[in-house]
Amino acid sequence: MIDHMGITATDFELSRRFYDAALEPLGLAGIMEVTPEESGGYHGIGYGKGKPFFWLSNDRRPGERSAVTGTGIHIAFAAESRAAVDAFYAAAMAHGGQDNGAPGLRPHYHPNYYGAFVIDPDGFNVEAVCHAPE
Template sequence: MPGSAPNPSILSHVSLGTNQFEKAVAFYDQVLGALGIQRFLDLSAEVPAVAFGRAYPEFWIQAPCDGKPAETANGVHVAFYAATTDEVDAFYRAALAAGAKDEGAPGKRPHYGEQYYGCFVRDLDGHKIEAMAWLEPAQG
């Protein structure tokens, strides 16, 4: 396909601002690790920014570049893809253990699709984050 790139994602990356950089990076180390996502790029020696990913730096945690406090946006959330429902469950447990607030326990979400399984939490700065997996279609 003309113009296609090796990265299958439609997005380059997503960044969330934080007012507590060290704690936020530790939080995401823990919860994203449950999904096999690791630190991909660490710029914290130069600027307060760390990127996470599996093969690309797709998710960034950083202090706002303008020096003003980070804020959350109503109606905005970031969803992380999990390979299995067990990973969704592990993400949820890791997030709560790391200080996240529950916004919806793991389970099927048929209003998003019959195969949708996910959970929602608020991170340390109040950003809504999700882990989700697509279940295999029922056999029969």
């Protein structure tokens, strides 16, 4: 079982605004932050409910090269309703996301699979999915 995961942003503040907006409809928020002053350069924000499970960071120390982008990585966040999937998609698109599959049923996965896909500012394929019937 995975406890938490993290991705690296090439523009931390741009990606932070994207995830703050896109994850809010799913009930997720930044609940822990590690600042560069605390860590010697690393800047990270942990999103979750109760405890952080998804981390966004610059993942660099002073003098290190820029991060590699997220091509080939897919992250799916659970949504409690189809309306939350729709709101995730709208917020993500309004904050720099690129369409990678508008909200809708994906019956090839299972009859109630309702998801939306966006590409974040670093090229990560981010999804919100609801498995509940309507």
